[in-house]
Amino acid sequence: MKSWVEKYRPQKLSELIGQEEAIEQVQTYLESFPKVKRKALLLNGPPGIGKTTLVHVFAKENQYEIFELNASDLRNKSSLNTKLKPVLQQTSLFNKNKLILVDEIDGLSGMKDRGGVSELVSLIENTNYPIICAANDAWIQKLSPLRKKTNIIELKNISPAEIKLLLKLILKKENKSINDKVLNQIAIKARGDLRSAINDLEAVAAMDKPEEILMDERNKKQDIFNSIKHIFQDKANEEMLGTFDKVDMQIDEIILWIEENIPKVYSGEDLAKAYQRLAKVDLFKGRIYKQQYWRFLVYENIFLSYGISQSKGDREITGFKKYSRPGRILKIWLNNQKHGKKKTIAIKYAKKTHVGYKRIMAEWKEIKLILKNPIIQKELRLDEDEIDYVMKY
């Protein structure tokens, strides 16, 4: 039995959702090939929004024969050569046009596919056939040689509303029904990934009571809330060392969550002890950063989980505590929004007066009156926004 993703994969361009612009650009490229400035296309966009499908459907409607490579085929320079080169040189059976699709190029792993990117680049330079590449993130470092040789087309995320519409269509064809709330949750959780939405839908539809499913976007957040509650309130035990492995979150972000919530649960000596240990975590983080010695991560994790938990000694804390999300990042962001101009002004002033801009920022209150002088504003070539800022603060 075919999965729903396969079963409902679009067969016509008109069935594709939300990618009209991209389709047009692909069309223009193929029509003008080989008279194009850059000989290959690079479709860029997150997983599950229809990059591969777009190319396949397009080929089908326009009588192109596709030769497809994906990350698992592209092992290294020599295998790419032996696979791709003959195809590029031979003429097609049935006199169809040929089109090469290189899928998942950002999946080329550094070691195994050594030379893969540069070989792909040189093939692009010499190709007689159009080449379309697809990537989830075209902006990573190792693809930079490729970016220079290709026309990058950004595919759009599919909106939750569009996803929901399609899910309803599928349900209708499958003769099933799922309540609207659950559909909404699937559509939102997908974050633009249509494929995962259809997969989720299929899974949910197979359940006896679809309404009960907790497919909430809040899933992830609950994990972190539960984890820190576990750490802060339960009695410290060894099993805690694995707590944060289960949380889908980077350790740096977890550090911020812990930092924010220590005073919500601990006080006095426990508070001081917990912060001492968090400070240790930060110390190891700094050492990893400076020495690139990643084994220190082990200590980071131990202090962050068991260490924080054990700060309260051999006991548990019962009752409801109100945990909150880290506020610092937002505050930093808001502050930068508000005071971003200060830095650009300080840089201009610092250059003029042979001082470091950081020192100028620190002495801001001593010089801000000077900066209100219009002649000096002109001298420093402050722009309108900067003058605005100076006059306000």
Add this chain to the structure above:
Amino acid sequence: MTSEIWTEKYRPKTFEELAGQEAIIKRVQALTNSLNIPHLLFAGPAGTGKSTLALIVVKELFGKNWRDNYLELNASDERGIQVVRDKVKSFARTKSLGNVPFKVIFLDEADALTPEAQQALRRTMENYASTCRFIMSCNYSSKIIDPIQSRCSVFRFKLLEKKDVEKVIERIAEAEKLEIDDEAITAIYEGSEGDCRRSVNLMQSTSAVSPKITKDLVSTLISEAKPKDIKIILDYALSGDFEGAREKLLDVMLKQSVSGQDIIKQMQKEIWNLTIEPETKVRLTEKTGEAEFRIVEGSDPFIQLQALLASFILAGLGK
């Protein structure tokens, strides 16, 4: 074009105009006149004339062309030693213009570089020694690694004496037609901790309010510029209000863009002004020192400062 920023407008342009540092000036002038300077290291407090002297040296050496032969870098502003090296490299690649066979690179706040970065810099200095001379400035020469110090002529700048700053202030007051009395001058000198550049800035700031500069005007400006925020943070912590202390701390760090290291420096000074047991003062100082060490080693100063505040709460309870 003359600048309307007084620190530029009245920046000494010749050796003779410089205030204080007579012995240093004589030696540097002699070196400059021979048209062949070694690498120089200027060590001393802020606002004592290090950058100014460097500028005079290059202007004397290169005359009108000085801008083409001079590169100014600030070690604490540049992102990493690699950026410094790249800039040095591309600047040093071309030959100097004019009679002098080398170019000059002024590396300000060189003590902001880590010892490792200084090692890297030392290689760069060696590689371009034939075409480039370095003038480095720092607050403490002890923070500069020995191999670099041994390649430089080291000059130690002293804090300017009050009479030197006084002269500068009076000269500017006359040129700008300002009225200023002795009390106000003293207030400026003390308020800027002997830093001549900050003295001039304070003067220009007060003059923006009134052409008659008085002691009161100066102290209003200084007290605004020198907030009591650090004391407030400490008071919160010592009275047991951790969340209050931490909120205020983040506020100060963000709104006034004060670095973690500057905060801890001020905390360390502020401890002496607290009305607490001498024993506690020592204990707090010890903790502050430990935290400062960790800020240098760690990655997030705010976390380290929070840990410090949490330990202050215990100290406030007499533990």
